[in-house]
Amino acid sequence: MKYFIKKVTQLSLSILLLVGSCLANEMPPVYLSYGKKYSIPVEILYCVALVESRRSVGYSVIPWPWVLNINGRAHFCDSKKECELELSRALDKTETIAIGLMQILWRSHKSIVKDPFLLLDPHFNLDYGARYLKEQSKKSSSWLEAAGYYHYPAGGHRSLEYQKQVIKTCG
Numbered sequence: 001m002k003y004f005i006k007k008v009t010q011l012s013l014s015i016l017l018l019v020g021s022c023l024a025n026e027m028p029p030v031y032l033s034y035g036k037k038y039s040i041p042v043e044i045l046y047c048v049a050l051v052e053s054r055r056s057v058g059y060s061v062i063p064w065p066w067v068l069n070i071n072g073r074a075h076f077c078d079s080k081k082e083c084e085l086e087l088s089r090a091l092d093k094t095e096t097i098a099i100g101l102m103q104i105l106w107r108s109h110k111s112i113v114k115d116p117f118l119l120l121d122p123h124f125n126l127d128y129g130a131r132y133l134k135e136q137s138k139k140s141s142s143w144l145e146a147a148g149y150y151h152y153p154a155g156g157h158r159s160l161e162y163q164k165q166v167i168k169t170c171g
Helices: 003-012 011-022 029-037 041-055 080-091 106-113 116-120 122-139 144-151 156-170
Strands: 054-057 058-065 067-070 073-076 097-099
Touching: 003 041, 029 041, 029 122, 041 054, 041 058, 041 122, 041 156, 067 080, 080 097, 080 116, 097 106, 097 116, 106 116, 106 122, 116 122, 122 144, 144 156
Parallel strands: none
Antiparallel strands: 054 058, 067 073, 067 097
16 A cells, blocks of 8 residues: 555656546546647547557556657656656667657657657647647548547558547547
8 A cells, every 4th residue: 555655646746637537537627628729529639648648547547648659669657757768768779759648759740849858748748749639630521530640640541440449449
């Protein structure tokens, strides 16, 4: 029990704001806020985050802010500091790194973001991901299709497979 209490107290206010309500099976308010800001259905925004970065915590599955996908392999970290160290090591070897809640692919977005460590800020990551999802909706006939383009902007089979994953994950 002491270990559990210690781990919970190590979580920052940001992560509690982002995932705390999920633990009670409610939509975290921050997703409502960014959904409203970008006129995105909150269920789609939350589901993309869940598909991109889900992690089991207790009896719940939640989007996790400190995850890297390095060359196709997920690395879940327990803290932002741990994730920063992992990101530093990865950047020495590759640019094929998806970062944070919304798994922003560094090599595709570095000309806009400039600093990959900004993507470890859950609010920055969610804001950027929501903006990018909104951008993908402009070439889509539905939000589900926009989610597919979010994952694979060229469309086609990989985009369709991602759409199926969104449906499977969030119903």
